[in-house]
Amino acid sequence: MKDIAKYTGLSLGTISKYINGGKVREKNRKLIDKAIRELDFKVNEMARGLKTNESKTIGIIIPSMKNYFCTHLMSYTEMYLSKFGYSVIICNYREDPKVEREKINLLMKKQVDGLIVVPSGETISEIQEIILKKIPVVLVDRILPDMQCDAVVVNNFDISKKVVETLVERGHKRIAIICGPKKVSTAKERLNGFLEMHKKYHLEVDEKLIKFGDYYMHSGFMLCKDLLSLENRPSAIFVTNYDMTLGVIQAINEANIKIPSDISVVGFDNLPIFKVIKPSLSIVSQPMKELGDYVAKLVIDRLNDPTIPTKVIKLEAEFIMKDSISTPN
Amino acid sequence: MKDIAKYTGLSLGTISKYINGGKVREKNRKLIDKAIRELDFKVNEMARGLKTNESKTIGIIIPSMKNYFCTHLMSYTEMYLSKFGYSVIICNYREDPKVEREKINLLMKKQVDGLIVVPSGETISEIQEIILKKIPVVLVDRILPDMQCDAVVVNNFDISKKVVETLVERGHKRIAIICGPKKVSTAKERLNGFLEMHKKYHLEVDEKLIKFGDYYMHSGFMLCKDLLSLENRPSAIFVTNYDMTLGVIQAINEANIKIPSDISVVGFDNLPIFKVIKPSLSIVSQPMKELGDYVAKLVIDRLNDPTIPTKVIKLEAEFIMKDSISTPN
DNA sequence: CTGAAAGCGCTAACAA
DNA sequence: TTGTTAGCGCTTTCAG
Numbered sequence: 001m002k003d004i005a006k007y008t009g010l011s012l013g014t015i016s017k018y019i020n021g022g023k024v025r026e027k028n029r030k031l032i033d034k035a036i037r038e039l040d041f042k043v044n045e046m047a048r049g050l051k052t053n054e055s056k057t058i059g060i061i062i063p064s065m066k067n068y069f070c071t072h073l074m075s076y077t078e079m080y081l082s083k084f085g086y087s088v089i090i091c092n093y094r095e096d097p098k099v100e101r102e103k104i105n106l107l108m109k110k111q112v113d114g115l116i117v118v119p120s121g122e123t124i125s126e127i128q129e130i131i132l133k134k135i136p137v138v139l140v141d142r143i144l145p146d147m148q149c150d151a152v153v154v155n156n157f158d159i160s161k162k163v164v165e166t167l168v169e170r171g172h173k174r175i176a177i178i179c180g181p182k183k184v185s186t187a188k189e190r191l192n193g194f195l196e197m198h199k200k201y202h203l204e205v206d207e208k209l210i211k212f213g214d215y216y217m218h219s220g221f222m223l224c225k226d227l228l229s230l231e232n233r234p235s236a237i238f239v240t241n242y243d244m245t246l247g248v249i250q251a252i253n254e255a256n257i258k259i260p261s262d263i264s265v266v267g268f269d270n271l272p273i274f275k276v277i278k279p280s281l282s283i284v285s286q287p288m289k290e291l292g293d294y295v296a297k298l299v300i301d302r303l304n305d306p307t308i309p310t311k312v313i314k315l316e317a318e319f320i321m322k323d324s325i326s327t328p329n
Numbered sequence: 330m331k332d333i334a335k336y337t338g339l340s341l342g343t344i345s346k347y348i349n350g351g352k353v354r355e356k357n358r359k360l361i362d363k364a365i366r367e368l369d370f371k372v373n374e375m376a377r378g379l380k381t382n383e384s385k386t387i388g389i390i391i392p393s394m395k396n397y398f399c400t401h402l403m404s405y406t407e408m409y410l411s412k413f414g415y416s417v418i419i420c421n422y423r424e425d426p427k428v429e430r431e432k433i434n435l436l437m438k439k440q441v442d443g444l445i446v447v448p449s450g451e452t453i454s455e456i457q458e459i460i461l462k463k464i465p466v467v468l469v470d471r472i473l474p475d476m477q478c479d480a481v482v483v484n485n486f487d488i489s490k491k492v493v494e495t496l497v498e499r500g501h502k503r504i505a506i507i508c509g510p511k512k513v514s515t516a517k518e519r520l521n522g523f524l525e526m527h528k529k530y531h532l533e534v535d536e537k538l539i540k541f542g543d544y545y546m547h548s549g550f551m552l553c554k555d556l557l558s559l560e561n562r563p564s565a566i567f568v569t570n571y572d573m574t575l576g577v578i579q580a581i582n583e584a585n586i587k588i589p590s591d592i593s594v595v596g597f598d599n600l601p602i603f604k605v606i607k608p609s610l611s612i613v614s615q616p617m618k619e620l621g622d623y624v625a626k627l628v629i630d631r632l633n634d635p636t637i638p639t640k641v642i643k644l645e646a647e648f649i650m651k652d653s654i655s656t657p658n
Numbered sequence: 659c660t661g662a663a664a665g666c667g668c669t670a671a672c673a674a
Numbered sequence: 675t676t677g678t679t680a681g682c683g684c685t686t687t688c689a690g
Binding site: 038040041043044045046047049050055057062065066068072074075078079087088089090091092094105106108109110111129159189217243249250253272274277278282 | 369371372373374375376378379384386393394395400401402403406409416417418419420421423425434435437438439440457546575578579582601602604605606607647
């Protein structure tokens with residue numbers, strides 16, 4: 001910027017003002033523009049940030065870059081934020097709370113203006129501290145107990161009830177569910193919906209049919225194998241995330257069992273896959289774009305006015321019925 | 330930091346030195362540590378970066394956050410870089426060269442120490458300029474003509490030859506290929522391998538069997554429908570990326586054609602999927618971890634010594650034969 | 659509309 | 675080992 005001042009004979013103050021949208025004499029405007037082009041000037045955002053105490057950057061923390069749900073979601077969030085002049089630093093903690101803690105720290109050091117996080121559930125106090133510092137935090141997909149901050153989640157309880165109810169109405173009495181980690185609110189809610197429907201229809205709950213996985217394909221595979229080897233195996237399986245759904249299908253294929261004649265399956269997330277798998281899979285579809293957009297909106301709103309009350313946005317998921325459900329024999 | 334100085338009665342210089350790994354008297358060390366804890370001090374990386382002229386940040390530019398190949402790859406790169414104290418800003422340009430240009434600019438303003446990019450092929454001059462500024466650039470997956478910089482790619486030509494040769498040996502004479510955009514070096518090389526094998530085996534090349542997609546599922550779907558509606562339709566299809574592979578399978582399913590009895594298919598990327606699709610899909614698998622690690626390694630090496638000659642690392646892909654290939658009737 | 663000057667939080671060179 | 679000081683590139687008063 002100094003070079004531009006020298007080039008144009010104007011002062012630093014004037015250059016700065018112009019760059020930040022201020023008014024200068026037409027003649028000077030041209031001169032500055034020319035200088036910018038010739039010298040290929042780009043503002044140094046670090047210097048600017050140091051001065052303004054704003055990085056114009058939002059930190060995003062997700063469990064894994066290999067998680068379709070997360071990356072997909074964040075692509076919408078990024079798009080929305082960039083319209084408002086914010087860029088994002090996306091960190092993934094590889095499902096490791098220790099790494100999650102490091103990443104939170106890193107982002108604070110980088111002076112992010114806000115934080116978006118899909119939490120492991122083990123870093124409550126760290127996140128609490130950030131909120132205390134008045135830095136906007138938005139929780140995504142999962143909420144944390146007693147956390148006074150914005151959040152965007154889906155109505156897991158209701159959609160889970162709907163899935164289970166549908167299966168029950170089709171005559172299923174032994175329904176298995178493969179949940180996520182117990183620590184994750186989302187997993188708990190999906191399980192609660194499952195239990196609720198069992199209560200409503202006076203169905204016995206067999207503990208053996210309730211499995212907790214780690215959201216990865218392999219755990220879906222292993223847990224499904226467990227289920228299939230039960231002497232009184234379930235007639236339907238409800239899998240509550242995408243990767244575990246793949247694992248379940250793999251296990252079923254390998255066991256040479258047919259969907260849906262031998263077993264019914266309801267999967268989760270990822271529309272494309274059900275177009276490819278035969279028979280086409282019934283799945284729960286989450287409103288990715290809405291989720292992603294809302295997340296961004298909440299951060300921006302709080303950035304603009306830190307005093308607004310915190311909101312928890314709950315969006316509805318959709319149950320898409322396809323051919324992977326039948327009536328048990 | 331000033332607060333710590335005040336708290337401990339030491340000078341700024343001493344605090345700074347200690348924080349950056351310098352030696353201080355044992356007594357002071359304890360005092361500083363205590364102050365850091367009490368005041369919950371975190372270095373301001375913006376201020377540090379302004380001073381040191383290093384952001385300890387690498388910019389990553391990929392076509393899309395929805396691209397499994399890219400995000401997966403970058404998760405390895407990030408892991409490797411973070412071991413060396415670098416964090417990453419991942420930008421995606423939604424396949425839009427205009428956005429790509431913006432993101433390149435953004436990252437320069439953010440003073441990234443290096444740039445990793447999966448280029449659209451339309452921003453050659455922008456990237457060229459960065460290299461001129463002596464900022465390390467590593468191209469991934471695709472190379473750009475006359476670009477004097479590091480790159481990591483797979484041996485697309487050879488793996489494509491291998492796939493086509495295998496199909497030819499199985500008796501296929503009408504093989505279709507669905508390539509990526511013509512601008513992309515990787516797409517060209519895969520096509521060249523295809524053509525090379527046709528030459529070697531004196532097979533006629535039918536232009537109608539060569540399709541160019543945009544790497545998205547829908548284009549795979551549409552192009553495959555084209556191929557299937559040909560009056561003399563191919564006996565095998567080679568699809569050269571993951572999403573288009575899904576599209577192809579969808580099209581085949583919808584047309585009620587059987588793999589492999591009616592048509593053979595070879596897909597690309599993404600191991601998990603072939604465990605789930607029946608019959609299991611033959612695919613080309615790229616060495617994701619190696620790719621990601623090498624990318625990071627190249628940046629770090631050049632950061633440490635900017636004078637080393639540029640390298641293009643070419644890794645071998647693997648052709649995994651499964652049940653989706655048969656001999657044509 | 660323009661210029662001068664202070665200072666954001668930190669590092670690094672030098673002096674003590 | 676510790677303290678002092680200048681300055682990184684920018685914004686932002688406050689005068690002019």
